[in-house]
Amino acid sequence: MLNPDQERVVRHHGRPLLVVAGAGSGKTKTLAHKVEFILEELKIPPENILCITFTNKAAREIKERVNSVTGKELPWVGTFHSVAYRLLRSKLGLSFGVADESDTKTILSSIMRELDIPREDYEKVRRFISRVKEDLREPHSEGMRELFETYQRVLRENNLMDFSDLLYELYMRLREDDKLREALKRQFRFILVDEYQDTNTVQYEILKLISGREICVVGDPNQCIYEWRFARPDNILRFIEDFDPDIVKLQTNYRSKGYILSVANSVLKKASSRWRELIPTLRPVKDMGEKPLVRRFESEREEALWIGEEIRRLSERFSLKDIAVLVRVSYITDVIESTLFRMGIPYRVVGALRFYERPEVRNLLYLLRLLLNPSDEMAFRKVVEAFTAGIGERTLEAIREHYEGNWIEALLKASGSLPPSKARSIRELHDLLSDMRTKSYPEVLREALERTPYLDYLKRKFKKDHEERLENVRELIRVARESFKEGTDLEEFLSEAMLLSSEEEEKEAVSLMTIHSAKGLEFSVVFLPRLEEEILPHRSALEDEEELEEERRLFYVAITRAKEKLYLSYTRSKDRRPSRFLSDIPKNLLNLEHFKKRKPRVSYAVELKPNSKIRKGILVNHRVFGVGKVLKVEGERAEVDFQGKIKRIHTSFLEPLG
Numbered sequence: 001m002l003n004p005d006q007e008r009v010v011r012h013h014g015r016p017l018l019v020v021a022g023a024g025s026g027k028t029k030t031l032a033h034k035v036e037f038i039l040e041e042l043k044i045p046p047e048n049i050l051c052i053t054f055t056n057k058a059a060r061e062i063k064e065r066v067n068s069v070t071g072k073e074l075p076w077v078g079t080f081h082s083v084a085y086r087l088l089r090s091k092l093g094l095s096f097g098v099a100d101e102s103d104t105k106t107i108l109s110s111i112m113r114e115l116d117i118p119r120e121d122y123e124k125v126r127r128f129i130s131r132v133k134e135d136l137r138e139p140h141s142e143g144m145r146e147l148f149e150t151y152q153r154v155l156r157e158n159n160l161m162d163f164s165d166l167l168y169e170l171y172m173r174l175r176e177d178d179k180l181r182e183a184l185k186r187q188f189r190f191i192l193v194d195e196y197q198d199t200n201t202v203q204y205e206i207l208k209l210i211s212g213r214e215i216c217v218v219g220d221p222n223q224c225i226y227e228w229r230f231a232r233p234d235n236i237l238r239f240i241e242d243f244d245p246d247i248v249k250l251q252t253n254y255r256s257k258g259y260i261l262s263v264a265n266s267v268l269k270k271a272s273s274r275w276r277e278l279i280p281t282l283r284p285v286k287d288m289g290e291k292p293l294v295r296r297f298e299s300e301r302e303e304a305l306w307i308g309e310e311i312r313r314l315s316e317r318f319s320l321k322d323i324a325v326l327v328r329v330s331y332i333t334d335v336i337e338s339t340l341f342r343m344g345i346p347y348r349v350v351g352a353l354r355f356y357e358r359p360e361v362r363n364l365l366y367l368l369r370l371l372l373n374p375s376d377e378m379a380f381r382k383v384v385e386a387f388t389a390g391i392g393e394r395t396l397e398a399i400r401e402h403y404e405g406n407w408i409e410a411l412l413k414a415s416g417s418l419p420p421s422k423a424r425s426i427r428e429l430h431d432l433l434s435d436m437r438t439k440s441y442p443e444v445l446r447e448a449l450e451r452t453p454y455l456d457y458l459k460r461k462f463k464k465d466h467e468e469r470l471e472n473v474r475e476l477i478r479v480a481r482e483s484f485k486e487g488t489d490l491e492e493f494l495s496e497a498m499l500l501s502s503e504e505e506e507k508e509a510v511s512l513m514t515i516h517s518a519k520g521l522e523f524s525v526v527f528l529p530r531l532e533e534e535i536l537p538h539r540s541a542l543e544d545e546e547e548l549e550e551e552r553r554l555f556y557v558a559i560t561r562a563k564e565k566l567y568l569s570y571t572r573s574k575d576r577r578p579s580r581f582l583s584d585i586p587k588n589l590l591n592l593e594h595f596k597k598r599k600p601r602v603s604y605a606v607e608l609k610p611n612s613k614i615r616k617g618i619l620v621n622h623r624v625f626g627v628g629k630v631l632k633v634e635g636e637r638a639e640v641d642f643q644g645k646i647k648r649i650h651t652s653f654l655e656p657l658g
Contacts, residue, residue: 006030009248010037012216013190016245018236019218022280023264023560024255024522027218028058031194032065034216038190039070050188051077054195055520076188080203084166091180092173099160107154115147120459131644133168134200135232140644167202174209184210193217197233204235208242215243221278236278253282253560255522257289260566262589264559270584271552282560291591292559292566294582300332300530301482303569304339307527310567311345311510314525318564320346322524324511326558328536329468331355331475332529333512338479340510350513360458360469361476363387364445365494370407371437371444372490380407387452388429395422408433441490442480449473515558526562531570531579543622545637545648555581610636611651620654622647627657 002010006026009019010033021027035051038044051074053059059078066074076083088094099107104126112118112125125147131137132148139145155161161169174181191211193199196219199207207215221233239245253261261282268279297303311323327333334355340347355361366382373379384391395418402413411430415423432451436444448454458473459466483493511523515536534542536555541547559566568590570578614620618630620640628642638651 002030002033003252005248005250005252006033009216009250010034011041012246012248013038013042013214015213016239016243017216018239018243018245018247019216019250020236020247020278020280021218021220021250022253022282023220023557024253024282025250025280026252026254027194027250028061030250031192031218032062032069034192035062035066035074036069039066039072044189046072046074047076048187048189049074049076049192050083050190051192052080052083052194053078054198055079056082058194080199080206081163081166084170084206087184088161088166088170088173091183094169095159097158097160098166099155099158099162103158103160104162107158108151111147111150111154115143115150117147130164133164134202136171136201136205137644167206171202171206171209174206181209185212189214191215193219195219196239197221197236199235200232201235204232204238215245217245220280249280251280251283252285254285255563256282256284256560257286257564258284259288259291259589260559260562263292263566263585264556266585266589267552267556267559267581271549290565291589292562292568293591293594295567295569295594296578297569297571298573300335300571301339303529303571304335306569307336307529307567308339308343308345310527311340312343314565315345318524320508320510323527324513324518324521324523324525324561325527325529326513326515326518326561327530328515328538328554329471330514331468331471332535334472334475334479336512336529346509347512348509350511350517355472355475358469358472360462360472363454364448364473364476367436367448368441368444368490368494371433371441372494374406374408377407383433384429386457387448387454388425389453391422391425391429395426399426408437440484441493442477442484445477445480515554518561519557522561522563524562524564525567526558526565527567527569528558529569531568531582533577533579536579536581543649543653545650552581555579609652611654611656613656614638614651614654619657621657622649622654630654 006029009017009030019027019030021030031051035049038049039046051059051062053062056079059082063074063077066072078086085098088096105122108125108129109119109122112122117125128139128144129148129151132139139148155165174184188210189212191207191214193207193216196217198219207217217236217239219236221236240247256264261284265281271279295303295306297306307325311320314323325333325336327336333349337347337349337355349355356365363382363386366379367387369376370379370383381396384396398418399407399410399414402417403410408430411426411433415427415430418426432447436447439447455470458469462469480493530536533539537548537551541551568582570576570582572578614630614633616630616632619627620630620638621627622640622642626642628640628647631639631641631646633639633651636650636652637648638654640647640649640654
C-alpha cells in the first residue's frame with residue numbers, strides 16, 4: 001500500500017522527476033514499485049531501464065523485488081562503477097584489468113620517485129588524482145598535470161584502469177563520441193538514480209550526457225555525509241537548474257516516533273539556506289512516543305556506566321540487537337566496550353575492529369606482554385618491528401642464538417657479536433625494556449611514545465588516518481591510568497584487554513558503530529554519547545562552513561536511526577562544551593528531568609570577530625589549509641582557493657600575507 005506522494009512518484013512519467021525522500025520515508029520500496037509500473041503499465045522492456053543504486057546490496061534488493069512481482073530480470077541495475085565497467089566493455093569493446101590499491105601504490109610511488117616528490121606526500125597525490133577524475137578538477141600546475149598524465153599513461157601501458165577511471169574514462173568517451181551518447185540515450189529510455197545526494201561531479205555529468213526526459217532521481221541533500229569522498233549535494237540544485245524537473249517530497253516517516261522526528265526537524269531548520277526549499281518536514285505515522293532523554297556526565301566512564309545500566313533495563317523490553325550506540329569517532333567506543341564487557345552485556349563493533357584489536361593499540365599491548373613475560377616470542381617480534389628502526393630478520397636470528405628463556409637478556413648477550421650500528425640499537429632497546437620493567441604500565445605506555453620511534457612508525461604505516469590512530473593510543477593510555485588508579489595490576493589489565501578482543505561476537509548483541517556506518521540502518525533504541533564540541537561537530541570542521549553543515553547532517557542521520565527511544569548525552573569538564581547542535585533543539589521536545597535547575601537557553605556557538613583586512617584578491621594563510629587566494633568576501637565569510645580546493649571560511653581564521 002503506497003501513500004499518495006509515493007503513488008505520485010510511481011505513476012509519474014513524461015518529464016524529469018526529483019524525489020526528495022526524507023529519512024524513513026520508504027524510498028527503496030517506492031523505487032521498486034516505480035520500476036514495476038514502468039515494466040507492467042508502460043510496457044517498457046527491462047533492457048531499456050537503467051537503475052543506479054549507491055550500494056550493491058540496494059541493487060540486489062530492487063532486482064529481487066522486481067523479479068518476485070513481475071517475473072522479469074533487470075539487466076541494468078547496479079552501482080555507478082559496476083554500470084560503467086559493463087558499458088566500457090560491452091559498448092566500447094575495451095578489455096582491461098581494474099587496478100587494486102596495491103597496483104596503484106606501486107605505480108604512483110615509482111612515478112613520484114622519478115619526479116622527486118617526497119614519499120610522505122603519497123596520500124596527498126593519491127587524493128589529487130581522485131579529485132581530477134571524480135570532481136573533474138583540472139590540475140592546478142604544470143607539475144601536477146605532468147604527474148597525472150604520466151600516471152594515466154603507465155596505467156594504460158599496463159592495460160589497467162583504477163576505480164575512479166571507470167567513471168572518468170566513460171565520461172571522456174561520452175563527451176567525445178556523439179554516436180555513443182545517442183545510442184545510450186536510445187537504449188536507456190528510463191533512468192532511475194537512488195541516493196542522488198551522494199553522487200559526485202563525474203557521475204552527474206555522465207547522467208546529463210545519456211539521459212532524456214525520463215529521468216527520476218531520488219535523494220535528500222540533508223542526508224549527504226560523504227563530501228569528504230567528493231559527494232556533491234549541490235548536484236540536486238544543479239539537477240533542478242539543468243532538467244527543470246517536477247518535485248515530489250516523501251515526508252511521511254514510517255520509522256520513528258513523533259518526538260524523535262520533531263527533534264530531527266528542528267535540527268534541519270538551522271541548516272544552510274541553500275536547502276530551504278528542499279528540507280522535508282518528517283511526519284510520523286506512529287504516535288508521539290517518549291521525548292528523547294538528555295543527560296550530562298562528569299566523565300566518560302560515568303556516561304558509559306549509565307549507558308550500560310540503561311541497556312540492562314531496556315533489555316526487558318527490547319532485544320539487544322535492536323539497541324545501538326552511535327559515535328562520531330571510533331575511539332569513543334573503547335570505554336563503552338570495556339564497560340559493557342565488565343557488565344556482561346553482549347556487544348559487537350560494526351564496521352571496525354574492536355578497540356583492543358586495532359594494530360596501533362595491539363602493538364602497545366605486545367610491549368606490556370613482553371615486560372610481563374620476557375619469553376613471549378610473538379610479543380618480542382612485534383616490539384622489535386614497531387618500536388625500533390633498522391633491526392631486520394638477520395639481526396633477529398643473531399639474537400635468537402643467544403636466547404635462553406628471556407628475550408630481553410638475549411638482546412644484551414647478542415650485542416657483543418653484532419656490527420657497531422646494530423649493536424648500539426639492540427643495547428638501547430635492552431636498556432629501555434630493562435628500565436620499563438621497573439615502571440607502572442601507564443608510565444610504560446607514555447615512555448613508549450617519548451623514548452621510541454613509535455609515533456614515526458604510525459605515521460609511516462597509517463598515512464591516511466594516523467591522527468585517528470594517535471587518538472586511539474591516547475585513549476589506551478587514559479584507560480591504563482584509570483585502571484591503575486582502581487588497583488588493577490598489569491596481568492589483570494592485559495587479561496581483560498585480550499578477552500575483550502578475542503571474545504566471540506554474539507548475534508543477540510548491542511551494536512557499537514560510527515554514525516557513518518549506521519546510514520541506511522534503523523534501531524528501536526539509539527544512544528548518542530559524547531555530543532561535544534570538537535567531537536560532533538568534529539574539530540576538523542569548526543572553521544569551514546560547508547564541513548560544519550555536513551556535521552549537522554551527520555547529527556540528523558544519527559537521530560533518524562532511532563525508532564522508539566533516543567538518548568543524547570555529553571560529558572563536561574573545563575575543556576569540554578556541549579555540542580552546538582543541542583542548543584538548536586527546543587527544550588519542550590526533550591526530556592530534561594535530570595537537570596535539576598531550569599537554566600535559560602544557551603547557545604554553544606563560538607563568538608567570532610570578523611577580520612576587516614581580508615579583501616578579494618589577496619593571499620591569506622590558514623593554519624590548516626595553508627596559503628590561498630581570496631576569491632570573494634561576503635559579510636563575515638570569505639571564499640578562498642587553497643590550490644584548487646575552494647573553502648568558505650570565517651575571516652577571523654584568515655591571516656593576510658604581505
